[in-house]
Amino acid sequence: MYFGLSEDQIFFQDNIKRFLEENSSVDILRKIAADDRTFAKDIHDGIVNLGINGLLVPEEFGGLGLDILFAAAISESLGYGAGATPFVGSYVMAPIAIIDGGSDKQKQNYLTNVASNEVKFGVGFSALTGARDDSEIQIKGNKISGRSLFVLDYEYATHFMISDINGCIGVIDAQANGIDLVELKTIDRTRNVCELILKNVDFEILEQTKNSKNTAEKVIDAGRIMLAADSLGAAQNMINKAVDYAKERKQFGRAIGSFQAVKHMCAEMVAELEPCYALIWHAAHAQKHMPNEARLMACQAKSHLSDVTKEVAKKSTEVHGGMGFTDLLGLHYWFKRIGLNRQLLGTPERVREEAALLQLN
Amino acid sequence: MDLHYSKEYLDFEKEVKAFCKKYDGVTFTDASKNPLASLSSKKKKIQVTRSEWQKILIEQGYFARAVPKEYGGYGGEPDILKSRIIATEFSKAKTPAPMGGQGIDMLVPTLLEMGTQEQKEKYIKPTLHGEMIWCQGYSEPNAGSDLAALQTKGELIDGEWVINGQKIWTSTAQYSQMMFCLVRTEPEAQKHAGISYLLIPMDSEGIEVRPLVDMTMKAGFNEVFFTDVKIPETNIVGKRGEGWAVANATLGHERGSLAPPDAIMNRLNMLIDLMKQEKLDGKPLIEHSIYRDRLMKIQGKIMASQSHALRLLSAKLNPGQDVKVGKMIQKLVGTELRHELEGLAIDVMGEIGVLYEDSPHLRDKGSWQFIYMYFLGLIIGGGTSQIQKNIISERGLGLPKEPKVQGAQ
Ligand SMILES: Cc1cc2nc3c(=O)[nH]c(=O)nc-3n(C[C@H](O)[C@H](O)[C@H](O)COP(=O)(O)OP(=O)(O)OC[C@H]3O[C@@H](n4cnc5c(N)ncnc54)[C@H](O)[C@@H]3O)c2cc1C
Numbered sequence: 001m002y003f004g005l006s007e008d009q010i011f012f013q014d015n016i017k018r019f020l021e022e023n024s025s026v027d028i029l030r031k032i033a034a035d036d037r038t039f040a041k042d043i044h045d046g047i048v049n050l051g052i053n054g055l056l057v058p059e060e061f062g063g064l065g066l067d068i069l070f071a072a073a074i075s076e077s078l079g080y081g082a083g084a085t086p087f088v089g090s091y092v093m094a095p096i097a098i099i100d101g102g103s104d105k106q107k108q109n110y111l112t113n114v115a116s117n118e119v120k121f122g123v124g125f126s127a128l129t130g131a132r133d134d135s136e137i138q139i140k141g142n143k144i145s146g147r148s149l150f151v152l153d154y155e156y157a158t159h160f161m162i163s164d165i166n167g168c169i170g171v172i173d174a175q176a177n178g179i180d181l182v183e184l185k186t187i188d189r190t191r192n193v194c195e196l197i198l199k200n201v202d203f204e205i206l207e208q209t210k211n212s213k214n215t216a217e218k219v220i221d222a223g224r225i226m227l228a229a230d231s232l233g234a235a236q237n238m239i240n241k242a243v244d245y246a247k248e249r250k251q252f253g254r255a256i257g258s259f260q261a262v263k264h265m266c267a268e269m270v271a272e273l274e275p276c277y278a279l280i281w282h283a284a285h286a287q288k289h290m291p292n293e294a295r296l297m298a299c300q301a302k303s304h305l306s307d308v309t310k311e312v313a314k315k316s317t318e319v320h321g322g323m324g325f326t327d328l329l330g331l332h333y334w335f336k337r338i339g340l341n342r343q344l345l346g347t348p349e350r351v352r353e354e355a356a357l358l359q360l361n
Numbered sequence: 362m363d364l365h366y367s368k369e370y371l372d373f374e375k376e377v378k379a380f381c382k383k384y385d386g387v388t389f390t391d392a393s394k395n396p397l398a399s400l401s402s403k404k405k406k407i408q409v410t411r412s413e414w415q416k417i418l419i420e421q422g423y424f425a426r427a428v429p430k431e432y433g434g435y436g437g438e439p440d441i442l443k444s445r446i447i448a449t450e451f452s453k454a455k456t457p458a459p460m461g462g463q464g465i466d467m468l469v470p471t472l473l474e475m476g477t478q479e480q481k482e483k484y485i486k487p488t489l490h491g492e493m494i495w496c497q498g499y500s501e502p503n504a505g506s507d508l509a510a511l512q513t514k515g516e517l518i519d520g521e522w523v524i525n526g527q528k529i530w531t532s533t534a535q536y537s538q539m540m541f542c543l544v545r546t547e548p549e550a551q552k553h554a555g556i557s558y559l560l561i562p563m564d565s566e567g568i569e570v571r572p573l574v575d576m577t578m579k580a581g582f583n584e585v586f587f588t589d590v591k592i593p594e595t596n597i598v599g600k601r602g603e604g605w606a607v608a609n610a611t612l613g614h615e616r617g618s619l620a621p622p623d624a625i626m627n628r629l630n631m632l633i634d635l636m637k638q639e640k641l642d643g644k645p646l647i648e649h650s651i652y653r654d655r656l657m658k659i660q661g662k663i664m665a666s667q668s669h670a671l672r673l674l675s676a677k678l679n680p681g682q683d684v685k686v687g688k689m690i691q692k693l694v695g696t697e698l699r700h701e702l703e704g705l706a707i708d709v710m711g712e713i714g715v716l717y718e719d720s721p722h723l724r725d726k727g728s729w730q731f732i733y734m735y736f737l738g739l740i741i742g743g744g745t746s747q748i749q750k751n752i753i754s755e756r757g758l759g760l761p762k763e764p765k766v767q768g769a770q
Pocket residue numbers: 260496497498499500501502504505506507529530531532533581582737738739741742743744745746747748751
């Protein structure tokens with residue numbers, strides 16, 4: 001019995017952390033936030049070079065054939081380093097949708113190209129996870145119309161993958177006629193989201209998703225675990241920064257970390273966050289090995305992490321005093337990352353409601 | 362990640378399940394009135410005494426597994442996974458767990474580690490069999506969180522320890538045959554170096570026990586007064602002045618045992634059932650979305666702590682895994698979470714939730730209120746939550762210690 005990450009998983013994590021440490025300083029994050037996207041592109045390319053695009057793609061299609069736990073480990077390290085790259089949509093949700101819901105031909109067609117990085121997906125599932133501003137998707141035959149809000153990972157997308165409210169998932173070519181792409185600006189500029197306004201666009205439905213929600217559920221569960229893991233990494237980084245700062249910064253002639261108010265904030269953050277590692281690993285592991293518990297654990301991982309990390313983001317900022325509030329220190333890039341993760345693919349209340357319904361029926 | 366049990370453990374799991382089935386509905390002829398103990402079962406089938414139950418469990422190797430036979434244990438290899446399987450299956454089947462308490466959870470491991478041959482032979486067996494109850498005499502009126510400030514005095518006179526002073530908050534002292542006690546024997550030495558760990562028979566002349574009623578309205582703890590109490594010189598564990606180290610070893614054992622992870626899962630399931638049955642304005646509480654959200658919220662926390670317990674278990678089996686801070690948070694998180702869970706049940710029941718003792722309309726024998734309050738005691742006892750946070754931040758995160766007040770030791 002072994003409960004934890006494998007050596008391979010930790011090795012991959014370390015590679016990503018090291019790459020981001022070297023290439024994504026706060027100065028770079030600041031430039032990215034100021035819309036200098038060339039820096040974001042460099043980071044994205046570097047991360048892809050480490051092999052994340054083919055992570056979940058089965059080996060027969062040229063990928064690494066790894067599992068959701070592996071992806072969660074990577075998501076954690078991307079959150080830790082605030083990696084300005086697509087991940088959750090392009091390299092987790094989209095491949096899972098195709099693996100689970102695609103026909104043989106669709107698998108051959110798309111998975112091979114995801115693994116070779118020629119196809120990159122933007123992913124819009126908000127019709128299922130909480131439609132805002134009256135957005136709606138209609139699928140008629142091989143055409144799709146309507147609006148999809150908060151489409152993930154659109155920036156380099158060659159294709160979009162959209163789901164309607166029934167979990168019917170399909171693919172559109174980003175160059176197709178009838179697509180109006182509206183960039184949205186969230187607080188977090190390390191990952192961008194957009195709105196797609198679609199008018200009668202050619203739509204290739206994934207074969208198995210025509211009459212079944214199963215694939216969509218799996219995709220959302222995996223996406224939620226990734227967001228939760230991303231927040232875990234981001235929160236851990238914020239705690240580390242707060243603890244380091246508390247040891248150095250002096251007031252009243254002593255390190256602020258010797259004040260109990262500060263000390264206890266740090267202890268509380270750790271006490272809340274530490275068990276979250278196990279929850280994420282367990283939930284990710286469950287996606288493959290514990291089908292009966294997979295959905296519930298994914299929901300609980302997402303909503304619990306959303307709450308814990310929100311609190312960590314607040315407290316670790318407070319530990320830094322005024323400095324925590326500045327752009328100079330840049331702690332807020334992680335604060336915002338956690339803030340975005342919390343709302344995407346279902347707010348905590350909504351996800352908990354899903355968790356409840358899973359258990360009632 | 363590998364959560365599979367090998368064949369040996371799957372077989373063992375089957376064996377334990379069969380045992381639980383055989384003893385389904387077992388009750389104790391000498392059950393205590395403590396609602397925590399009497400909740401386990403409603404059906405009356407097999408009846409035994411507490412002590413007989415201990416012996417049955419030891420014989421099976423389900424309790425005191427790694428304690429040598431000569432001291433009354435099962436005499437097997439320690440096996441963490443098997444212990445885990447036993448705890449899980451017992452909890453699932455609501456089979457009564459072996460007796461715990463300070464003698465079994467704290468003193469026995471300490472004696473096994475640091476006791477003399479004679480002490481091991483004399484004390485371990487009756488303690489494991491539930492025939493010798495121990496209390497922990499650490500805290501004093503002026504030495505609580507600052508335990509090392511304790512002043513109860515022990516002098517070695519003519520081959521006997523002569524003890525004078527007072528202990529307080531001593532749980533179960535009124536039922537105990539023995540006390541393991543911290544006493545200042547080296548008044549000249551520095552604070553922590555002047556303490557010894559003594560074993561005191563509670564029927565010694567000069568001991569007076571005065572029960573203290575706690576907020577649950579039961580006398581859970583006591584004041585214990587010592588006036589020229591004499592015990593043999595050999596009733597010391599470790600050397601003179603080494604009591605602090607001996608006590609710290611036992612505190613470690615206590616913190617591990619205060620908030621067992623399986624118990625909270627059972628209570629969560631009970632709460633879910635309760636919310637399906639209980640109604641507010643004619644509608645089951647589980648259908649009221651606000652209460653349901655609170656239920657889901659605490660379920661998330663409990664799932665995290667369950668998974669975390671697996672991680673800690675794994676770290677025991679796989680020595681490379683680093684869980685230093687992960688272990689330190691357990692007392693804090695475990696006791697606070699349980700208190701919160703019990704409190705949620707009270708909120709769910711509203712006015713019904715504050716009924717107590719033998720009131721009409723009372724639910725589940727008043728256990729939710731009782732445990733809610735009881736766990737506030739555990740949040741304070743065994744090192745308060747604030748002290749836990751000091752430990753986590755100083756020893757876990759390396760934050761600097763509070764500067765000492767001038768003149769304080
Ligand atoms: C149910 C129960 C059972 C118990 N059973 C036993 C037993 O069997 N044997 C035994 O020896 N003892 C027992 N105790 C005693 C228990 O260990 C002490 O109550 C506990 O250590 C706190 O000490 P105190 O009560 O003197 O509180 P104090 O130490 O006076 O604490 C009062 C408040 O001050 C805070 N405080 C104190 N020092 C610090 C600090 N350095 N930093 C931050 N905050 C601080 C505390 O957190 C607390 O909030 C029991 C207590 C309870 C509640």
